[in-house]
Amino acid sequence: MNETMKKGGFKDRLKTMLNVDFRRMFWAPTVYIMLAVSLALPVLILVMTSFVGGMSATDPQTGLPTTVEAFTNVWQAIGSAGGNAMRMDLTSMCNINLLYFLVAIFVCLFVGEDFRSGYVKNLFAVRAKKLDYVLSKTIVLFVAAIGMFIFYFVGAMIGGGIAGLSFDVAAVGASVGGIVACMVSKIFFALVFVSIALTLSSVGKQRLWLSILGSLAAGMLLFTMIPMMTPLNAGAFNVILCVAGGSLFAAGLGAVSNVILNKTSLV
């Protein structure tokens, strides 16, 4: 009978839950689609905007000149130096920060599928602690988010190369170290989005539309903060801020998700 079961301590429980979640993630096509989108998105953005970029036109209604500011440097796809609040131009809107929304959608799809398929019945009938589930999901989805950011970075390099953009770091007021710190900051900031989407998915459960809409709406509120938190010339302070912020959000919202799962019906 139960002699085949492993021990039931916290470490073992988390290990088994992680085992389930990692297998599930890599056996399903969604994560590969997300990674492919993360890779293709910057290529498309950089190549296509290089055709239309820099064009000027006159608005027929207002008579004012409008300009599509083009990407001139590949690092603009990663962020902007100086940490200014987000500007309403192409380089600010169509950069790596778009990925946060993709991460949120992926979290909702991944968690929502547990509820929609009824798999939660199998999970929670034998698993009393919901915290294992929340922790495991946070870790697994954060790993997926790291993958997506790395793929976007690679995609930006490829796209920049195809579009013939400059790779000059100094031209955008950054340094190699700053860009590394920027990427690390951005990756850890993704924990905030993972936690928000996970909490909203715990609320929405089978109602995927609710989790996705909620996550996108919450993401919009944070979207303008991202350039300030993760500038291209980031330093240790930005990294610490994002690691601390991401961890605090993960811990706080993880606790909220745990309470929600404990107090509400799972089916």
Next chain:
Amino acid sequence: MGNAIEIRNLTKSFGKKQALNGLTMSVPEGSIYGFIGENGSGKSTTEKLICGLIQPSGGEIKLWGKDYRDPEMRSKIGVLIEAPGCFPNFTVWNNMKLQAANLGLKNEDEEIRRALHLVRMDGAASNKFKNCSLGMKQRIGIAFALLGGPKLLVLDEPINGLDADGMRIMREILTDLSRRGTTILISSHILGELEKIATHYGIIRGGKMLREMTAEQLNADCPTYVALKTDEIEKTRDILQRAFGRADMDEQTGEIRVHGAPAEAIARYLYARHGIAVSEIRTAKISLEEYYINLMQEGRK
């Protein structure tokens, strides 16, 4: 032997709707407990509560004498609530691998093969779950529940959608598991099937336990009777009623049911005293289904 499940004054409300209203029940260890009730009586709610899928509004649930939230107790449960919780685009094998990982099984492949073999689904492992028939899905659901050799099986309508052969297989599996000491809580509307395997019964209505009994008690409450047919039904019934005290008419079959006398004596009495020839006569027993329907009708009155 103690109780595998012990429930005291369990209540559950969904908004204003009271689904369970002070339910008390005991499922003895090693029993096959037939959990019976009308739609909406609270069977599935009770099972979901036992499995920790929904939270009770009040009362207590104990598994082997410990709180039902105890992780050690939970690891001893196998569950099939409504449909099996599988990812439709995964193969049966991969779905089972996930559950094996969830249970932390050491010999995953061996355990999966054993469970699939038990439900006679060895050949279905490579099928995508969404391509399986309803009957196959139910059996896969049972295989899921059997992974890790649980000490308690909670099955909600597991024989729904199964063909005659599937039901027979299910019956054999459950009887075999029970023989090996597994406690089985099973709800079903197919009472004829339940009657063949259950050792204990619980009849629930309106979120309350109406009656709990063993199969022996049910047997005692369901006496045998003699069912017969003649050409003069009305007249015969009156005669038998006067002679044997109780003779009822079964509207559906057109039979007269006589209680408390052997078939031979009744036939002889009718022919010798009244010249009535019996065209058909048999000894039968009130089934669980009839018992249940009578109980429900009494309750409504």
